[in-house]
Amino acid sequence: xxxxxxxxxxxxxxxxxxxxxxxxxxxxxxxxxxxxxxxxxxxxxxxxxxxxxxxxxxxxxxxxxxxxxxxxxxxxxxxxxxxxxxxxxxxxxxxxxxxxxxxxxxxxxxxxxxxxxxxxxxxxxxxxxxxxxxxxxxxxxxxxxxxxxxxxxxxxxxxxxxxxxxxxxxxxxxxxxxxxxxxxxxxxxxxxxxxx
Amino acid sequence: xxxxxxxxxxxxxxxxxxxxxxxxxxxxxxxxxxxxxxxxxxxxxxxxxxxxxxxxxxxxxxxxxxxxxxxxxxxxxxxxxxxxxxxxxxxxxxxxxxxxxxxxxxxxxxxxxxxxxxxxxxxxxxxxxxxxxxxxxxxxxxxxxxxxxxxxxxxxxxxxxxxxxxxxxxxxxxxxxxxxxxxxxxxxxxxxxxxxxxxxxxxxxxxxxxxxxxxxxxxxxxxxxxxxxxxxxxxxxxxxxxxxxxxxxxxxxxxxxxxxxxxxxxxxxxxxxxxxxxxxxxxxxx
Numbered sequence: 465x466x467x468x469x470x471x472x473x474x475x476x477x478x479x480x481x482x483x484x485x486x487x488x489x490x491x492x493x494x495x496x497x498x499x500x501x502x503x504x505x506x507x508x509x510x511x512x513x514x515x516x517x518x519x520x521x522x523x524x525x526x527x528x529x530x531x532x533x534x535x536x537x538x539x540x541x542x543x544x545x546x547x548x549x550x551x552x553x554x555x556x557x558x559x560x561x562x563x564x565x566x567x568x569x570x571x572x573x574x575x576x577x578x579x580x581x582x583x584x585x586x587x588x589x590x591x592x593x594x595x596x597x598x599x600x601x602x603x604x605x606x607x608x609x610x611x612x613x614x615x616x617x618x619x620x621x622x623x624x625x626x627x628x629x630x631x632x633x634x635x636x637x638x639x640x641x642x643x644x645x646x647x648x649x650x651x652x653x654x655x656x657x658x659x660x
Numbered sequence: 661x662x663x664x665x666x667x668x669x670x671x672x673x674x675x676x677x678x679x680x681x682x683x684x685x686x687x688x689x690x691x692x693x694x695x696x697x698x699x700x701x702x703x704x705x706x707x708x709x710x711x712x713x714x715x716x717x718x719x720x721x722x723x724x725x726x727x728x729x730x731x732x733x734x735x736x737x738x739x740x741x742x743x744x745x746x747x748x749x750x751x752x753x754x755x756x757x758x759x760x761x762x763x764x765x766x767x768x769x770x771x772x773x774x775x776x777x778x779x780x781x782x783x784x785x786x787x788x789x790x791x792x793x794x795x796x797x798x799x800x801x802x803x804x805x806x807x808x809x810x811x812x813x814x815x816x817x818x819x820x821x822x823x824x825x826x827x828x829x830x831x832x833x834x835x836x837x838x839x840x841x842x843x844x845x846x847x848x849x850x851x852x853x854x855x856x857x858x859x860x861x862x863x864x865x866x867x868x869x870x871x872x873x874x875x876x877x878x879x880x881x882x883x884x885x886x887x888x889x890x891x892x893x894x895x896x897x898x899x900x901x902x903x904x905x906x907x908x909x910x911x912x913x914x915x916x917x918x919x920x921x922x923x924x925x926x927x928x929x930x931x932x933x934x935x936x937x938x939x940x941x942x943x944x945x946x
Contacts, residue, residue, distance in 0.1 A: 488701070495696050503688035517692040521699035525875070528700040588682035591675070611667050612683045632664060639667060646675050 491528045494539070499524070501613060502543045507589075508608045509551035510597050519550045526550075541623035544609065548601075595645045603638035610635055699876075858895065861887070865896045868903050877910035898924060898931035905937060 502523050506516040523546045527534065534542045596604045605624055609615045610631075617635075621628045664670075668680055868883040884904050887894060894900055901924040908917035921937035928934045 491700050492697060495700055496693065499693050499696050500687055503692060504683070504686055507686060508683060513688075517688065517695055520688065520692060521696045524696045525699045584678070585682040585685060588675075588678040589686060592679035592683055595679075610664075611680055614666070617663060635664060642676060643673060646673065646679070650675055
């Protein structure tokens with residue numbers, strides 16, 4: 465069953481105007497429910513907060529256009545796949561943009577009053593994003609979906625169109641890769657700190 | 661197969677744990693959600709007008725496909741053809757919707773075609789609430805491009821552009837409204853070509869074009885209203901009229917679009933935009 469099925473039934477029962485309103489309400493509810501997920505995925509796919517805002521809008525415009533095709537239970541799969549495409553376009557666009565114009569509004573987005581914690585979280589996210597950007601996309605996707613967004617391996621398999629066993633093996637490889645890279649990054653940072 | 665434990669619960673190194681928790685804690689701003697909601701509302705208008713419900717409107721759009729300006733809109737086509745089952749992206753005709761299911765009509769998704777949420781890039785979406793009687797309350801949908809609509813607040817009624825992102829994101833950089841107003845007035849009064857004013861005019865028209873290119877017709881109309889209000893003697897009048905015509909077409913306001921096209925052809929007959937407008941008119945008026 466897709467989102468559009470019930471909308472069609474509503475159209476027959478109460479007329480096109482009511483169905484359109486119902487459809488609009490469903491789309492809005494869909495956006496509200498999944499916006500944070502899509503936005504965070506876009507962030508982890510390498511976009512700045514400002515670019516993620518714009519990209520999330522595009523993702524949901526696509527979702528609204530294909531609303532009837534999104535099967536119940538596969539919402540996040542659809543959104544992640546769309547986000548991956550939109551993010552790749554946005555990254556190319558950002559590369560063409562002068563660095564001075566590329567928004568990095570991380571500081572604007574944290575509402576935590578504790579400055580130390582805010583800085584620590586930002587550094588941790590920056591490190592994560594750096595590591596994820598260095599990973600092969602297929603491994604990064606598994607980490608984003610399973611470790612950060614909390615999808616099950618079955619959901620990750622559906623999203624990435626992979627067998628569950630492949631998801632598990634990629635997860636192991638991704639963890640190894642991340643651990644190695646983080647260790648190297650931290651060692652490099654310590655070395656640079658000692659050199660100063 | 662057993663579900664693997666989350667790394668956080670399975671002995672992740674401290675640094676990795678910090679990274680994952682920090683990522684989990686990150687949230688979009690409320691303005692980002694509003695922006696997405698506005699996008700789907702405007703997008704609904706675009707798709708419904710593209711679905712061919714109005715024959716004349718569809719004909720107009722068909723004619724416009726050959727227009728070079730519309731080639732820039734291929735992104736819309738690319739976006740709406742991203743399939744649910746994959747990322748098969750088509751770069752065919754900009755308005756070729758791959759599905760025919762009914763979608764909200766312009767009238768229902770954007771009541772009166774004039775109350776669509778502000779499109780991305782707009783001030784309202786960036787944390788700048790519109791003034792209660794600001795001219796942006798409704799875009800000008802009728803054929804009055806040369807005069808401010810009745811009840812339109814003067815530029816002073818608009819809030820200062822305190823765009824928080826303006827300093828970090830050059831795409832959103834915008835001058836305060838007061839500065840725009842003053843600069844515009846001085847240029848009109850003196851007749852001297854002020855480079856700064858010209859740059860501001862260019863920026864507004866560019867913004868309208870970009871919004872249109874992104875399918876944000878209502879946003880483009882707001883921007884064109886702003887342009888019209890700020891610059892009573894616009895240097896880009898033909899292009900502004902042309903963009904208005906396209907925006908109206910996107911919203912399914914065929915009659916208003918034809919009026920603008922007629923006005924454009926009459927007031928700027930030598931403009932290349934007028935030639936395009938006439939071509940559009942020929943396809944819609946027997």
